[in-house]
Amino acid sequence: MSGRADTFWQQRRISTTTRELTCVACPMGCGLRVELDENNRVLSVAGNACKRGDAYARAECTKPLRSFTSTMRVEGGEAPLVSVKSAEPVPKAKLFDCVKAGNACAAKAPVAIGDVLLANAAGTGVDLIATNRVAKKREAIAV
């Protein structure tokens, strides 16, 4: 009798929310149902066909990360832009800040793949690095 009452009150105390996600760990695309408590802690994951789905759901609900790619202006280069990526995935909520940070600066040619073009982009602690090379613009040849 008392056991049932305890369970009842425990359930009442925790206000849970449910999130529905599509797993991207593989092309199967399992539909996931994640139950979260009021502190955004994962209580349960359902719908996943494998362990990777469970891990994906937990990461996605607590600390979603994205690999970030964009471009940066290049001064004095053969190309006007160079492609960049974050050295590591960044928090999903910081994606737009990272674009703005990258667009606010300019790299100087020559640029090599792997060059750090912006350290600690938008306060993420992650660097933006070049993913292409840009040669220095050659002097115009007089005709």
Place this chain on the structure above:
Amino acid sequence: MEAVDLVVIGGGPAGMAAALEAEKNGVERILILERAKTLGGILEQCIHTGFGLHYFGEELSGPEYADRFIVLVEQNPHIEVKLGAMALEVIPGENRHRVFAVNQAEGLLELDCKAVILAMGCRERPRGALNIPGTRPAGILSAGTAQKYVNLEGYLPGREVVILGSGDIGLITARRMTMEGARVKLVCELMPYSSGLTRNIVQCLEDFNIPLRLSCTVVGIHGRERLEAVTVANVDENFRPIPGTEETIPCDLLLFSVGLIPENELSRAAGIAMDHVTAGAVVDELRQTGIPGIFACGNVLHVHDMVDFVTLESQLAGAGAAAYIRGTHDPAPEYLPTRGGNGVRYVVPQRVNRRQPQPLKLYFRVGEVYKNASVRLRCGETTLLQKKRPRLAPGEMEDLLLKPEQLAALPEGAELTIEVVEREGKDQIF
């Protein structure tokens, strides 16, 4: 006239991998003709990551993947590259072939060679192929063109965007334009499912609250000088617009991501036999076309979804061309045709030499989405291979591996069929 051993047409991932593999197999005079100002092909504008997981075991951006090969090509003393060079014509001969090309520095080039590798890639299907009624204002582009403006040239070609087609290029462009400040108002897809990867649906659309409307198409284009709006409508099961479902969406940019077409003008003009499903050449397991000494690989042969597989396929073509040039190829191949059966749209290669000694991968694509099905390779009524597939989708290329002894055991004139088996007998317990 310049004489070389091998001319490779196209300096993208296919052409570079083919040239490098041919060189590794002993070919000494190789020339790559590339139309653009840099090597790398379409990878140069694919700045997102996701390339190389299969081939390099790490996740790279497009330019990084390309650079792994560009470095090797540039260092290789046996490979010459002509940039800004447009191949005009391939003229097959008995023992040697001729290729005409043109570039700014040298004018018309006449090349005489033992073998040719076609690696021209593919193009996006344009508006004209869709018969969408309406005006012809500025602001209508293919998704790849918009990607080029944004990623290589630094222009945002519109601020309010509607995208027709939910293939991966459209999805990735939607995300990229959103991040640069445009508002993607809608992605509509004619089919009842998206051909894009789930990962891209989630990370390119859902992350940015971009709506995806399935079974929907563009039925009207408005605006005189500049695009002002598009009208979209739902379609029925025969893809006909359903009256009363029209919705007009103000926008200044309409992007098409509605399929890729192998760029085979040169191949057709050369008289190479084509496969009307892949829109590429009919090839054997070395990716040799019906004309001895002319090979094809990469997106010009059939449209791939992963560059890693382009690389692997092009290495087969490169090795095949090297064997042909050095005279170590099989002089009397005994070809068996392959074909797609139930649910399988096409199989590449379209024919295989029964006498070939290597484990052989047959690549194929299904026509619709299947869950918990299996794929079967059969010869007549004899099943050679059957493998379970939890999921099959048109957007994901599949393969089956055939052992050379299995192939050699087949009778002359046999036909290899790959098909989808929707439900296996053993699952039907009751």
